[in-house]
Amino acid sequence: MSAVYKHVLDAVDIETFLICEDEDEGKGLIIKMLEDMGFNDINVVFIEHNGPGARIRARGYVHKSGDKYGWLNTRRDG
Amino acid sequence: MKSKKHKVLLAPLDPVHDIGLKMIKRALDEKGHHTILLPPDLPPEEILNKIHENKVDTVLISRTLGYGVAEILGKFIDLIDASGLRDTIKIALGGMAVTPELATELGFDAGFGPGTEVEEAVAFVEGREYKPDIGKFVKNKKDITQRYSYKYTDKEIENLLDKITSQILEWSNNKTSPGVKRAELREEMLKTSNPKELAKLRNEYKELCDDVVKNFYENGKLHSRTRKLTKEELESLENYVAKIKARMKPNGLQHIDKNPLVFIQYGTGCPFMDIAHIKLCEAWGTDGVVHFDPSWGARTEGFFEGYITHEEDGSVITPENLLRIKKSINENVLWQVRAHRGLNTPETVVLAGNSGADLTKINIAYGSLGGGTDPERLTVDAISAIKYAAKYNMPFDVVTNEELSGVPAYKAFSGMLIVSHLALKLGGKPILQPLFCYSPEVMINGNMENNYIDFNAAKIFVLRKIIDAPIWPGAPIGFLTHTEERVQSSITTALHAGLASSLGVDAISIASSDEAFSGGPIAGASRIDTLKATKEVFRFLGNAKITPTKKAEEWAQILQENIKKILTKVAQHGNFVSALYEGLLGSREEGAYPGRAGRNTVTSKHSY
Amino acid sequence: MRALGIAGTAKNTGKTTTTAALIEEIKKNSLSLGLTSIGFDGEEIDNITGLPKPRLKVKKGCILAVAENCLKVSSAEIDILENSQIKTPLGKIVFGKVTQEGLVVVAGPNKSRDLHVALDKFKKMKCDMVIVDGALNRLSPMGEVDGLIIATGAAKTPDIDQLVEETQQLVKIFKIDQSEERIDWPNCATININGKKTILNFKSLIDRSSLEEIKGILKKGAGYIYIPGLISQTYFAELLKLENIKNKTLVCKNAIKFLLGGNLHEVVSNLKQVKKAGLNLQVIKKIPVLAVTINPFYPAYRYNNKYSAEFVDKKVLYKKMVQALDIPVYNVMEPVHKKELFKTVFNKLFVCN
Known part of the structure; x- marks a missing residue:
């Protein structure tokens, strides 16, 4: 992952609307999207499917409690 | 002591946006200053004349920045400087994208960008230093029990x-428990600085603990899924907090x-x-x-x-x-x-x-x-x-x-x-x-x-x-x-x-x-x-x-x-427990x- | 001590590049340098266009007059010599000496009076030469300097012919004759034939009542008018139309006070009328334009407040500018020109005077 992620307090949320058939497809797509972005600790925080697709919020954790936090030692050059 | 009343000219250089100036005008009027709000979009020469005619001591200009606008404002300040009025008045610029750096570049005494409190502009007019936590918002620790009598109506x-x-x-x-006893020991441990005394108290303390805690005091083992923070982590935390404190502006919800x-x-x-x-x-x-x-x-x-x-x-x-x-x-x-x-x-x-x-x-x-x-x-x-x-x-x-x-x-x-x-x-x-x-x-x-x-x-x-x-x-x-x-x-x-x-x-x-x-x-x-x-x-x-x-x-x-x-x-039952x-x-x-x-x-x- | 002002005709016309070029040459020639600015210069990114701008590199020994906050962001090491009471939005002005070279952000006194005070301090600190970097198109505080470089370029207008014409006119305005008198009265004044002086209660000719007062005094026979402040070109045009203006003398403090009273076109057209009307127009302090520097760069507006860097043909610009002006023209992006610029400035400031 890029060094900029060390500035993330804890997690990156991706909020979007995905055109998909049902909730399962939506979940699969968003998880793939976050995996492609390099996240490995991924959660679907919220999903609601209706008609055209799904309103989704998914989260990739960068720092969880007890981790070594990158932001403790950030400089501007980040 | 009565504070000095100022004569303030407020001039919106924008075609329309003078809401900010109107808010400032209201605040200044409330404090007894004499204000003159000009109609929007007057040419610089006319504003100069108004300053001159009305003998104001402070001028507040508002203008949204865009390409070429800086030159107009620079020219405006030059007019005031060249006319000799610059020595007798204070002049500030407010608007989107305005920063203190830009105000300096343009030759103003102060620059107010988005998010400026009205109080900040009032402080400028009155020649006071603006303190963000004074005037509008003071975060005080409140004792919420203070104003209550605890008297029963029923x-x-x-x-x-x-x-x-x-x-x-x-x-x-006549009852006690390991929890009560540990609290007493802890209080004593916090008071003492004598290492011998502390060791003795700690020894007594651990005997009142569950095995997992006792094990920590005897063998230094921690609960699973916990770990000690390193010295480096603690140091960087201190730096982190100090840095944040330095750049934090207090905020209020109320x-x-x-x-x-x-x-x-x-x-x-x-x-x-x-x-x-x-x-x-x-x-x-x-x-x-x-x-x-x-x-x-x-x-x-x-x-x-x-x-x-x-x-x-x-x-x-x-x-x-x-x-x-x-x-x-x-x-x-x-x-x-x-x-x-x-x-x-x-x-x-x-x-x-x-x-x-x-x-x-x-x-x-x-x-x-x-x-x-x-x-x-x-x-x-x-x-x-x-x-x-x-x-x-x-x-x-x-x-x-x-x-x-x-x-x-x-x-x-x-x-x-x-x-x-x-x-x-x-x-x-x-x-x-x-x-x-x-x-x-x-x-x-x-x-x-x-x-x-x-x-x-x-x-x-x-x-x-x-x-x-x-x-x-x-x-x-x-x-x-x-x-x-x-x-x-x-x-x-x-x-x-x-x-x-x-x-x-x-x-x-x-x-x-x-x-x-x-x-x-x-x-x-x-x-x-x-x-x-x-x-x-x-x-x-x-x-x-x-x-x-x-x-x-x-x-x-x-x-x-x-x-x-x-x-x-x-009450009839007779025993709460x-x-x-x-x-x-x-x-x-x-x-x-x-x-x-x-x-x-x-x-x-x-x-x- | 000689103070040199670098005045721009707009933002991004190359003031800071010109200043940077001079700093280098001054160091090579072992002159002690003072440096300040009437605005704010040397930021990495332009405040308005978001395009990168040069930051000033200063050498050891240079004395700076800058706002306190500038010190925090400068990489040069600076020893504070003296604090002053001059205020700016970035803090009070301090005087400091560079002890280790590095980059600086220079925001200095931005009013005429404050610059005057600062230049006095530089003099006491035994600077040979002080560079006063300009800000935007601002000119007024430049009334305090001993010579000017006008930095112009495509950022003013990418139309080369128009740019050349405007520059030519600007240079001409600075050529208004210098008065023999060395007066420094705070307000307007008139002197009649008998040598009787009348002090008026205004500084500038910027409103109708002042104009009427001057007209009245002229009618009564005054032959000499002094205006230390701004001269509105609208009212000046009316003065020129008076029948009794012939053979009178009108003295202003400097050409800038005259120039700022209207747009360039008005000023030029009024100047043409001065001779016809028979008015003797003079300045107390002549600020010579020592050279013109040109910059082919201009920021072109794209969309959403974004700009791209564009350039006009630098050869054409240079050639036309040289043809039109009777003073040296330099493109300070050219190394050879940098040296030449310094030589010209040095000769005109120190040798000719």
Whole structure:
């Protein structure tokens, strides 16, 4: 992952609307999207499917409690 | 001494945007300055003439920046400089994209960008240094118990509570527990600086602990899923906090004085992450923060020592962890360390008091019916804890979270009133904490079928009918109304905050917009969602009120009658602890199970 | 001590590049340098266009007059010599000596009076030469300097012919004759044939009542008018139309006070009328334009407040500018020109005077 992620307090949320058939497809797509972005600790925080697709919020954790936090030692050059 | 009145020319150079100047004009007029607001978009030469004609001493210009605009403003300043007027007037520029650097480049005395407070411009006119926390917003630590007399309006209830608490005190008179004893030792350990003495006390202390803690003191082993923080981590934390403090501007959520204080609860497991959450909540205006310890901590006899981090919800209480957190909290932000439910209740209060906490949290009924601690044990421990709270001058709230397991509000309130009265007898300052929640009781009875307002309002109404005491709905408000969708989650928190404010309560605890999300830790950003939403509702309502329907009064009446019935039963029963076991304050059918942690650990004082 | 002002005709016309070029040459020639600015210069990114701008590199020994906050962001090491009471939005002005070379952000006194005070201080600190970096198109405080470089370029207008014409006119305005008198009265004044002086209660000719007062005094026979402040070109045009203006003398403090009273076109057209009307127009202090520097760069507006860097043909611009002006023209992006620029400035400031 890029060094900029060390500035993330804890997690990156991706909020979007995905055109998909049902909730399962939506979940699969968003998880793939976050995996492609390099996240490995991924959660679907919220999903609601209706008609055209799904309103989704998914989260990739960068720092969880007890981790070594990158932001403790950030400089501007980040 | 009367302050000097200034003559101020306000000139919008924009074709339309002069709202900012109009706001400043109003503030200046209110303070008795003479203001002249020019129509928008006059040519620079004409503005120069107005300055000259009216002999003003201050000029405020507003202009949105764009390419070529800087040159117009530069030319304008040149005109004033060349005419000789520059030496006699102060001149400031305000508008989008304006910065002090730009103001310098253009030759102004000051530049006000977006987000400038009207007060900042007034300070400029009056030649005062602008202090962001003076004038409009001062964050003061408030003692929310201060203006209350704790006098009962309902004398019948007062008499019942007197009777019950006398029974409790008499019952407990000769009893002690490992928790009480550890608190005493801890107090001594905190006082001594003699290493020999400390070793001796620690040796005594560990004998009163569960094996897992004892093992730590003997072999240095920690609880699984916890680890010590490294020296490097601690150093970088100190730097981090210092850096943040230097660039933090205090913020406020309240729009009017009557808005309640807003608390957030933290307990990420790691003191560093806790501090990170505390700092961002402070930045976005929280008035207070509540320390959450992990649930295993409440079921384990004894505390660890040192800087320890943990991977689950709740942050480990150790003397060092608490001090570290206290050091990081803004001095004007209230800090509560909750002690209400576990086997370390008295020691938690001792540590909280010694770490400089402002508030704590104690409730026997909830702790033993919903918190997993044996009623007998917690009653003995809570009395000791309340005494410490009084000693360290920490008001504490009495939660009623047993409602969430299904205990009806009137029973939870009865328990809360008993503990509060006990506190008053022991010299403590209790704060009533009814829940604003969509509880199993209301789901079953349909009290919230129409709205979330009436039943919550009824809770406040009934408490006011009984006693003049501070009220702090929690915890968090809107419990069980949140979903994982953050807009809904933030709105429900904010609306409950609006209701709380409308009902005139003293404080509220709010959740993050991640409240209903259980897949991982609460994200820091989700805290800002609800802080902002709460602020917006305070702004929206001002002094206007949310009006409950007639139901609220009716339900308050019923609650009051039911509370009387329960208190009568407990008083007649004659023993509070056994009343807890027998379900008078919440039965097994209602979802209240007397806790088992610490069962049979209460002993007679003489056995020690 | 000689103070040199670098005045731009617009933002991004190359003031800072010109200043940077001179700093280098001054160091090579062992002159002690003072440096300040009437605005704010040396930021990494332009405040308005978001495009990168040069930051000033200063050498050891250079004395700076900058706002306190500039010190925080400068990489050069600076010893504070003296604090002053001159205020700016970025803090009070301090005087400091560079002890280790590095980059600086220079925001200095931005009013005429404050610059005057600062230049006095530089003199006491024994600077040989002080560079006063300009800000935007601002000119007024430049009335305090001993010589000017006008930095112009495509950022003013990418139309080369128009740019050349405007520059030519600008240079001409600075050529208004210098008065023999060395007066420094705070307000307007008139002197009649008998040598009787009348002090008026205004500084500038910027409103009708002042104009009427001057007209009245002229009618009564005054032959000499002094205006220390701004001269509005609208009212000046009316003065020129008076029958009795012939053979009178009108003295202003400097050409800038005259130039700022209207747009360039008005000023030029009024100047043409001066001779016809028979008015003797003079300045108390002549500020010579020593050279013109040109910059082919201009920021072109794209969309959403974003700009791209564009350039006009630098050879054409240079050639046309040289043809039109009777003073040296340099493109300071060219190394050879840098040296030449310094030589010209040095000769005109120190040798010719």
